[in-house]
Amino acid sequence: MINLDNLRHYFQLLEVFTMREIKSRYKASLLGPVWIVLYPLLSAVILNFIFGKFINIKTEGVPYFIFVLSGLVVWNFFQQGVDLAKNSLIWDRELITKTSFPTSTLPVAFIISKIPDFLVYLILLLLLYTLFSYHANFSYVITLIILLPLFLFTTGIALISSLANSVFRDFGKIVEFVFMILFYATPVIYPESIIPSQYKIIFHLNPLAQLITLIRSLLFKGDFRLDLYLLSFPISLIAFLLGVVLYRKFSKKIADLI
């Protein structure tokens, strides 16, 4: 039964847990929120050297640095979000075993806490691309809409991972390994066009791949691929609903098993 008071409580918890995470994330660090900007820039610099300069992946005229950054905007939100969320229940086990509240707010708040980072990445990408291409285009702001399927997909995976990891610690290790495979299976460091046709199924099943390709074709080719946007929804929704259903089913057992 959904009641308004419970819903208010749920959103209030999401808010305080998100603020708690954002506040404590940079409390003990020297550079503080500057890390939000430094992290994607440094990873793009490293990837630029390896895959842009040494391996020389062709990106159709776009500087590799900007090309890879456009992939990282999507990938980092997903990877960092799930990585934090998968441990969220374990970190707050005291809270779960000693107080009564909707525990799914913990992993979800971690995903929400990564939204400011996502926006900073996106602005950074748009700024750098505008500098490179010499023309500003406000239609780029439409890239914001990818946040919806991306959030659904990430949250679904995060709910499942946090649940599984709280019962079986192996799962955290498995997730790390799967992520390594997924990073290479997703066109972050290479363009979607070089995926051999017999492996295209990977692209169709992977919302991350579709959303990265959507950003790239909009920025670099001025082509808004609504088809990719719509294509990203079925899998994202399935992941999200599966996460919600599994979480609801097992959430009452967490306090005993964690």
Add this chain to the structure above:
Amino acid sequence: MKQTVIEIKNVTKQYYLEKPRTLKKWFKTFLSPFDKFTVLKNFSLKIKKGEFVLITGPNGSGKTTLLKLIAGITEPDAGEIKTIGRVVPLIELGAGFNFDLTGVENILINAAILGISKSKIKKIMPKIIRFSGIKEFINIPLKRYSTGMVSRLAFSIGIHSDPDLLLIDEVFAVGDEEFKKKAFAKLNELKSKKITVIISSHFNFDSNFIDKKIVIS
């Protein structure tokens, strides 16, 4: 006739002695299931509105488990539990505090967990700070607090959260004499407000303070 606010019917609760923490262990459970430890068996209890209930019993007898079941933190394996009103558990003081954040920030989080609305939190914030007696430390991180200060803050949030049912687990072991006096005065005030309180403790309380005593063995 007073309203029954807690009704526990034939509740049984078992815990795994060893948790199947890894997949390897989990697969083994198919061959030889882990031993389960029965904490409560066929336990029934009715508590009426405004009653002060003391639960005593040796370590491991299920006092905390009973409170956790009432609070809905964990679910019974068999039987039924019904509660009416807002349940506020004080199972362990300071559980869920973030030690990098300040006292005020932690009040906001903890009160939200207890289900208090934002506007209400704003209203009770000064009362919580005054009662806890740590006014001068309220804007510094909790890691600089003493254990007693942390417990006082947590207890203060719990009793100001406007509970219908307050569950207190062994929390009088902490805090100095002065704070204990203050806490008891507050409990007396709750009693006059007809708030139901369940205390689990080894200590024996004043018998005219307690309406009902339950011994678990």
